[in-house]
Amino acid sequence: MSWLQASRHAEMEAIDILLDQWQKQGLSQLEVAEKFSKCCLYVTCEPCIMCASALSILGIKEVYYGCANEKFGGCGSILSLHLSSSQPNIRFISQPKTLKIFLTNFVSFKHLLMT
Numbered sequence: 328m329s330w331l332q333a334s335r336h337a338e339m340e341a342i343d344i345l346l347d348q349w350q351k352q353g354l355s356q357l358e359v360a361e362k363f364s365k366c367c368l369y370v371t372c373e374p375c376i377m378c379a380s381a382l383s384i385l386g387i388k389e390v391y392y393g394c395a396n397e398k399f400g401g402c403g404s405i406l407s408l409h410l411s412s413s414q415p416n417i418r419f420i421s422q423p424k425t426l427k428i429f430l431t432n433f434v435s436f437k438h439l440l441m442t
């Protein structure tokens with residue numbers, strides 16, 4: 328399974344898991360787009376340029392991250408892909424408090440994904 332590959336980026340793993348679930352549910356392209364427009368993604372580090380582009384194209388609602396990615400960041404550190412997105416509702420927000428909440432709830436979140 329792709330989610331066992333440590334070299335893959337967390338954002339791509341999350342996207343693949345959601346697409347797999349929604350495909351199994353038989354959702355249309357429009358329904359999938361609507362679902363992404365309501366999604367919030369929590370990651371520990373600023374998405375890289377590749378992931379920021381993918382998230383923008385998908386029209387994800389919000390991305391929360393806990394620290395900047397000074398080498399590859401696509402949300403302000405290197406490039407600001409979220410500002411040139413055609414999706415005006417996309418917001419990338421760096422919030423250390425969000426990271427704390429994410430890490431606190433990670434075990435239960437992981438449990439949800441595994442069941």
Ligand SMILES: [Zn+2]
Nearest residue numbers: 336374375378
């Ligand atoms: Zn990435």
